[in-house]
Amino acid sequence: MTDFAWYGLSVLPKQRQDQIVRALRADGAGGVKALAAQLGVSEATIRRDLESLHEQGRLTRVYGGALAVDGGDEPFAEVSAVRTDEKDRVARKAAELIEDGESILLDIGTTALQLAKQLHGRSVTVVTSxxxxxxxxxxxxxxxxxxxxxxxxxxxxxxxxxxxxxxLRQLHVNTLFLGTSGVRPDGRVMDSTMIEVPVKRAMIQAADRVVLLADASKFPGHGVAKVCEPGELTMVVTEPDADEATRAQLAEAGVQVVLA
Amino acid sequence: MTDFAWYGLSVLPKQRQDQIVRALRADGAGGVKALAAQLGVSEATIRRDLESLHEQGRLTRVYGGALAVDGGDEPFAEVSAVRTDEKDRVARKAAELIEDGESILLDIGTTALQLAKQLHGRSVTVVTSxxxxxxxxxxxxxxxxxxxxxxxxxxxxxxxxxxxxxxLRQLHVNTLFLGTSGVRPDGRVMDSTMIEVPVKRAMIQAADRVVLLADASKFPGHGVAKVCEPGELTMVVTEPDADEATRAQLAEAGVQVVLA
DNA sequence: AAAGAAATGAGTGAATATGACGGACTTTGC
DNA sequence: GCAAAGTCCGTCATATTCACTCATTTCTTT
Structure with missing residues (x-):
C-alpha cells in the first residue's frame, strides 16, 4: 500500500458513505465496480460500505450493487453485469487514443459519458459541458x-x-471527443438540436484533434443542423457494422476511421 | 495573560475550537491531520478539541476527523425533524429578500447551499460556481x-x-449572496483560502446588491485573505446574538444589518 | 515569586480501515 | 441443465487512527 498518502487528504469514510447515498439518489442505482471507480477505492471497501449503509437503512443492497431506498423497483439488470453494449465498445476504443497527461474535451451526450467512465484513475485533464x-x-x-x-x-x-x-475561447485541448445525432451519407456531421451547434463549433475550434464517436446506428443518420464538414474531423471511432458507403466517404475526406 | 498572544503566534483554545467549527462549516468535513496542519497544533490537540466540540453538539465526530453538524446526508429521521439551526434561519431570511423573476448569484460554501434549498419552486435565475x-x-x-x-x-x-x-465578467445579476469565513471586528470580510478571493471579488463586481450571509459564529471571525471592505456590502444577514461591536461597525459603513 | 491548574505534545498498545486473495455463491448465456 | 463469468464473503497483512498515559510547557492564583 504505497499510495496511502491519499488517505489523510482524501475523504473520510463517513463522508464517502454519504457520497454513495448521494450517487444512488442521483442515478437510482449503482454497481459495486462503478462506485469503486467513481470514489477511487477498492471494491472490497465499497462492499463494506454498502453493507453498513444497508444496515442503517440508507440504501437497499442487491446483488451487484445497491438501490436508492425510495428509488422504486426498477430492474437491476442495467447496472449489473458487464453489458458490453455498442456505445461501451466505442468508448473503450476511444479511451485507448488518450495518452496520460493529455487534455481532452468531452461533448454532451451519453457517448461521451461512456468515455468518461473509462477514464477513472487516468492522469488526464478533462474539459466538459x-x-x-x-x-x-x-x-x-x-x-x-x-x-x-x-x-x-x-x-x-x-x-x-x-x-x-x-x-471555450479561453481554452485549448489536445483532443475533442464529439458526439452526434447522425452522420449523413456525404459525411457531414449533424445534430438534432440547433442550440448545441454553436457550442460544438466552438469545441472544434478549441482542439488540436477532433474525434467523432458514433456507434453503428448513427451511420447514416440525420439531424436538422449541420455541425461540421467531414474534413474538420481528425478521426472517427465507430463499429464494424457501420454503413460502409458513409465510412468510405469519410475516409475520402481524409478522416481516419477506427473500428471498435 | 500576555496581550501579545492575541496577535497571531498563539491562539486561545476556545478560539481554535471556533475556527475548527468554522472550517467544517466551510468544507462540510475535515480530517484530523488536515486540521492539525491548518491550525498549527498537534493531532492530539485536535482530537481533544473534536471530542469536546462533539459533546457540545457543534460537530459530529467520525473516524478520521469530523463532519459539520448539518453536513452531508444524515439519517432520514433527523432530516424530517424540526430544524431551526442557525444557517437555516439566516438562509430563510435571505430567501425573503429575493423577488420572483430576479437573478441571483450564489457563492460557494454551505451557507449558500442552505439558501439554494429555500429556492425550490421559485421563479428565479440562479448563477453559481x-x-x-x-x-x-x-x-x-x-x-x-x-x-x-x-x-x-x-x-x-x-x-x-x-x-x-x-x-463572471460576461454576466450581471441583481443580487449576490456572499459567504465568508469570518467578519473582522473592523467589518472587513475575510476568507480562509486565497484562491477563492479573486472569484469573490469578481462576483462583487457582477452584482447590483451584495448581501453577506453570516451566522453568529462568524462575528467576529478571522481569515487569511481580505475579500472586501464593509463599504462594498449592501446588506448583511446574521443572527441577533452576533457580536454587537462588529455589527455596529458594519452599520457605520452604511451596511444594512438584517437579523434572522 | 512559587505553587497549582490547565493545555499541549509525544509515545504506546488497541481499534479501525483498507486492499488483496481464495473459495463459495449467484447470475447469465447457451 | 450446465458451464462460464461475475459477485460475494471470509481471512489476512498492512496502514492509519484512536484512547490513554506521562512529561513538559503555559497560564492562573496565591
Whole structure:
C-alpha cells in the first residue's frame, strides 16, 4: 500500500458513505465496480460500505450493487453485469487514443459519458459541458476537471449558451471527443438540436484533434443542423457494422476511421 | 495573560475550537491531520478539541476527523425533524429578500447551499460556481440555472480560476449572496483560502446588491485573505446574538444589518 | 515569586480501515 | 441443465487512527 498518502487528504469514510447515498439518489442505482471507480477505492471497501449503509437503512443492497431506498423497483439488470453494449465498445476504443497527461474535451451526450467512465484513475485533464460527466468524475482525485460555464439544459444534462462558447475561447485541448445525432451519407456531421451547434463549433475550434464517436446506428443518420464538414474531423471511432458507403466517404475526406 | 498572544503566534483554545467549527462549516468535513496542519497544533490537540466540540453538539465526530453538524446526508429521521439551526434561519431570511423573476448569484460554501434549498419552486435565475447548489437545483424545472466555468475544486465542491472570473465578467445579476469565513471586528470580510478571493471579488463586481450571509459564529471571525471592505456590502444577514461591536461597525459603513 | 491548574505534545498498545486473495455463491448465456 | 463469468464473503497483512498515559510547557492564583 504505497499510495496511502491519499488517505489523510482524501475523504473520510463517513463522508464517502454519504457520497454513495448521494450517487444512488442521483442515478437510482449503482454497481459495486462503478462506485469503486467513481470514489477511487477498492471494491472490497465499497462492499463494506454498502453493507453498513444497508444496515442503517440508507440504501437497499442487491446483488451487484445497491438501490436508492425510495428509488422504486426498477430492474437491476442495467447496472449489473458487464453489458458490453455498442456505445461501451466505442468508448473503450476511444479511451485507448488518450495518452496520460493529455487534455481532452468531452461533448454532451451519453457517448461521451461512456468515455468518461473509462477514464477513472487516468492522469488526464478533462474539459466538459456535460453534467453527467461532472457527476461521474467529480470524486476522482486523479483527474483534473474543468467545467465550461453556461445555462443548464436539464433535458440534456448539459451547459449551453454564449457563456459556454466564451469559456471555450479561453481554452485549448489536445483532443475533442464529439458526439452526434447522425452522420449523413456525404459525411457531414449533424445534430438534432440547433442550440448545441454553436457550442460544438466552438469545441472544434478549441482542439488540436477532433474525434467523432458514433456507434453503428448513427451511420447514416440525420439531424436538422449541420455541425461540421467531414474534413474538420481528425478521426472517427465507430463499429464494424457501420454503413460502409458513409465510412468510405469519410475516409475520402481524409478522416481516419477506427473500428471498435 | 500576555496581550501579545492575541496577535497571531498563539491562539486561545476556545478560539481554535471556533475556527475548527468554522472550517467544517466551510468544507462540510475535515480530517484530523488536515486540521492539525491548518491550525498549527498537534493531532492530539485536535482530537481533544473534536471530542469536546462533539459533546457540545457543534460537530459530529467520525473516524478520521469530523463532519459539520448539518453536513452531508444524515439519517432520514433527523432530516424530517424540526430544524431551526442557525444557517437555516439566516438562509430563510435571505430567501425573503429575493423577488420572483430576479437573478441571483450564489457563492460557494454551505451557507449558500442552505439558501439554494429555500429556492425550490421559485421563479428565479440562479448563477453559481457552487457544485452543491448545482446538485440541489439541477432537477428544479422552475429555476433558471447558470453555472460559471472553472477548475473543479473537489474539497470545496466549487469552481475556481480564471475561467470562473472570465465567466463572471460576461454576466450581471441583481443580487449576490456572499459567504465568508469570518467578519473582522473592523467589518472587513475575510476568507480562509486565497484562491477563492479573486472569484469573490469578481462576483462583487457582477452584482447590483451584495448581501453577506453570516451566522453568529462568524462575528467576529478571522481569515487569511481580505475579500472586501464593509463599504462594498449592501446588506448583511446574521443572527441577533452576533457580536454587537462588529455589527455596529458594519452599520457605520452604511451596511444594512438584517437579523434572522 | 512559587505553587497549582490547565493545555499541549509525544509515545504506546488497541481499534479501525483498507486492499488483496481464495473459495463459495449467484447470475447469465447457451 | 450446465458451464462460464461475475459477485460475494471470509481471512489476512498492512496502514492509519484512536484512547490513554506521562512529561513538559503555559497560564492562573496565591
Amino acid at each position: 456535460n453534467l453527467a460527466v461532472l457527476e461521474e468524475l467529480q470524486n476522482d482525485e486523479q483527474i483534473e476537471l474543468i467545467i465550461l460555464g453556461g445555462f443548464v439544459r436539464r433535458s440534456y444534462r448539459s451547459l449551453v449558451g454564449y457563456l459556454t462558447e466564451e469559456s | 457552487n457544485l452543491a447548489v448545482l446538485e440541489e437545483l439541477q432537477n428544479d424545472e422552475q429555476i433558471e440555472l447558470i453555472i460559471l466555468g472553472g477548475f473543479v475544486r473537489r474539497s470545496y465542491r466549487s469552481l475556481v480560476g480564471y475561467l470562473t472570473e472570465e465567466s
